[in-house]
Every structure is written in structure tokens, then in C-alpha cells.
Amino acid sequence: GAVVSQHPSWVICKSGTSVKIECRSLDFQATTMFWYRQFPKQSLMLMATSNEGSKATYEQGVEKDKFLINHASLTLSTLTVTSAHPEDSSFYICSARDYRGSYEQYFGPGTRLTVT
Amino acid sequence: KQEVTQIPAALSVPEGENLVLNCSFTDSAIYNLQWFRQDPGKGLTSLLLIQSSQREQTSGRLNASLDKSSGRSTLYIAASQPGDSATYLCAVLRGTSYDKVIFGPGTSLSVIP
Numbered sequence: 724g725a726v727v728s729q730h731p732s733w734v735i736c737k738s739g740t741s742v743k744i745e746c747r748s749l750d751f752q753a754t755t756m757f758w759y760r761q762f763p764k765q766s767l768m769l770m771a772t773s774n775e776g777s778k779a780t781y782e783q784g785v786e787k788d789k790f791l792i793n794h795a796s797l798t799l800s801t802l803t804v805t806s807a808h809p810e811d812s813s814f815y816i817c818s819a820r821d822y823r824g825s826y827e828q829y830f831g832p833g834t835r836l837t838v839t
Numbered sequence: 840k841q842e843v844t845q846i847p848a849a850l851s852v853p854e855g856e857n858l859v860l861n862c863s864f865t866d867s868a869i870y871n872l873q874w875f876r877q878d879p880g881k882g883l884t885s886l887l888l889i890q891s892s893q894r895e896q897t898s899g900r901l902n903a904s905l906d907k908s909s910g911r912s913t914l915y916i917a918a919s920q921p922g923d924s925a926t927y928l929c930a931v932l933r934g935t936s937y938d939k940v941i942f943g944p945g946t947s948l949s950v951i952p
Binding site for chain 2: 757766767769772816826829
């Protein structure tokens, strides 16, 4: 199957700083990527849909000025957590949809963010 | 609004047993349904994808069925192994444009050696 990578796999930052997470589709072009966050023992919560070349669509309750999404190419989307606070500590997962027929969705390995 | 539920929320079985995980969705107008596996602290691994025109898909010891009219899918795991212990999530996709996938809450499976 197709591969989606994320970088970094884990990051620790101080409160007030910004953190950028990258999501790449390695062997297919993804016009649409999705960003999720997951708290311990809970299911995935969709944060936003990232469309190549246009503005991201955020889910209700997600602050677009805090979680900046950029989808500058067909293989790369980035999520920047600005002015991070301890409550932003979470597991962030991206996914990309392969539009070559099956529309199967592939997930990255996730990024563990800890804000101290 | 599409809602996806999964039963049971948690399941513990002895090694070697066959088991069934259930997924229900409220809107039968789906494009496809995917089953995923998630290990603790990891991302999701796609197990099986069933197109809306299909009834089932098989991969090794896994078999997933889809009954669109009743809004149900099942994931059958044969001869369970301790390595199958994980959380299993089902997700439905409504359309092929920019529709988002809707996830169920997952079933936490523990296979006891």
C-alpha cells in the first residue's frame, strides 16, 4: 500500500513556542490530506481538511489561527501549532487519500507533542 | 449526519478463538468502508477496504463484510493471536470529492496467550 510519513515522530517544546509537523505522501500525489488529534484512549478527532493550493477547512471548535495548515504541494502538508500550551499536548496524525481508484486513506505514524 | 458506532467497546479472548467485531453506520449512502488497526501510541494501519458495490474482502485471517442496506459491517478474525491485540476502527467515506472519513470509536481487543 501507499506510504505516508510524518516528521517528527515526537517533539517536546516549551509553552509559548511554535511547532511544525510535516506530513508527506511518499509514493502518490495527495490533493487532500487530513489532520487528526487523538487523546489517550479516545478515537481520532478530525481537526481540518487540507487541500493542495487552497485554504484548509477546519472542523467546528478548532482554532484556525492556532493550528496553521499549509498544503503547498501534492505530497506535503504541514501543521504548525502556534504558541503551544500544555493542553495542546496530544498525538497528531495525518492522513492522505489516494485518488487512484479506490480512494483508500493512508495514515502517517503520528507525532507525539508534549508541551512543558 | 453520518454516525458510526462499534460494538463491543472492548473484547478479551483467549488465543486461538475466532471473533467478530461489529460496525454500524446510520447513512447507507457510502462510497467505501475501511477497517484500521491501531497499536498504542502508533498511527493507523489499513487492514481492509470494501467498496460500496462489494460484499466482502479478505486478507489472510481477516474477513470484512458489508451490508450497506442495513448499515452494518463486520470484521472477522480467525484463529486469534496475541499479536492481534490492538484497537480496531472502522471508518466510512461518503463521497469521492473532499468528503471526510467518519470514524467509529473503536473496539479494543486483547488476545490472551
